[in-house]
Amino acid sequence: MSAKKTKINITPLGDRVVLKQDAAEAKTASGILIASSAQEKPQRGTVIAVGEGKLDNNGNLVKPGVNPGDSVIYSKYGGTEVSVDGEDFLILRADDIYAVFN
Numbered sequence: 001m002s003a004k005k006t007k008i009n010i011t012p013l014g015d016r017v018v019l020k021q022d023a024a025e026a027k028t029a030s031g032i033l034i035a036s037s038a039q040e041k042p043q044r045g046t047v048i049a050v051g052e053g054k055l056d057n058n059g060n061l062v063k064p065g066v067n068p069g070d071s072v073i074y075s076k077y078g079g080t081e082v083s084v085d086g087e088d089f090l091i092l093r094a095d096d097i098y099a100v101f102n
Contacts, residue, residue: 008048008049008084008085008087008089009085010049010082010089011049011051012049012050012051012091013051013052014051014052014053014054015051015053015054015062015064015094015095016051016091016092016093016094017047017049017050017051017064017066017091017092017093017094017097018047018048018049018050018089018090018091019045019046019047019048019072019074019079019089019090019091019092020045020046020048020087020089020090021044021045021088021089021090022044022045022046043073043074043075043076044071044072044074045071045072045090046069046070046071046072047066047067047068047069047070047071047072048068048089049068050063050064050066050067050068050094051064051094064094064097065094065097065100066094066097066100070100071100071101071102072097072098072099072100072101073097073098073099073101074090074092074096074097074098075092075096075097078093078096079091079092079093079096080092
C-alpha cells in the first residue's frame, strides 16, 4: 500500500505527530460485513507531519523517531482527533507511537 501525500495547513508542536488514520475494517477475514457502529478504531496510520521534538534533561532537542510518510502503529486510546480543511486527522505524542512498518 503506497502512502498518499497529504498537504495540510497544520504544524504539530513539540514532540507531537499528525497522522492520517487507516480506514476501519468493514469486513472480517471470513467475509462478514461489520456495521459501522461496531467497527473498532484503527491503530494504524500514516504520518503526515512531525513536530520539532522535545528537550531532554540536559536541554538537548530530541526529535521524534518518525518521518512524514511512515506507516505506524500507535496507542489505541492515544491522541486527539481533529478535522482540518474537511479531512480528519489524529494528533498524538511521539511516545504513543509503538512501531514503524513497511
